[in-house]
Amino acid sequence: MAKIVYQIELNQIVTCLRQKKKKIVFTCGCFDLLHIGHIRTLKEAKSHGDVLIVGVNSNTSVRKNKGKFRPIIPEDERAEIIASLEYVDYVTIFSESTPEKLIDLVKPDIHVKAGYDLTQLPEADLVKSYGGKVILVKEMNGYSTTTLIKRILDNYS
Secondary structure (H helix, E strand, O other): OOOEOOHHHHHHHHHHHHHOOOOEEEEEEOOOOOOHHHHHHHHHHHOOOOEEEEEEEOHHHHHHHHOOOOOOOOHHHHHHHHHOOOOOOEEEEEOOOOOHHHHHHHOOOEEEEEOOOHHHOOOHHHHHHOOOEEEEEOOOOOOOHHHHHHHHHHHHO
16 A cells, blocks of 8 residues: 555655645554544544644554553554545554654654643654644543443453
8 A cells, every 4th residue: 555654765755745845744643443533633633734644553562552462453454544544645653652753754744642731742842843833632532442442342241
């Protein structure tokens, strides 16, 4: 799928987009079980610029952040699911626990994140350091992968 790119390719893509004066938006997440909160966040992110780049946490990164039973869906499948969405222009997988390294590569004009405040967002200072803007999307209560897993377990165990 042409939307899924390695970070080395992403560097070249971003250079080309900047030459074309495109406003680049970035967001990231595990996207383990896709739900309406993810969809609405991606749609909101895309509304802030011309190109939406999404970082998907690798399997190893998800395990570090969410525990040994996650992810449920492997990284290549999660990337393909996210890439299939009309709001998303490019997807790349990153293996770090937080996205600073990827953000430093992309240097998006806008970084969108749901469910955080600025004091909880480790990458906020980096984005601001090069003149980027952080936009926080309000998390939709009751819509999370953890809640979805719990509901499935409650209903089918």
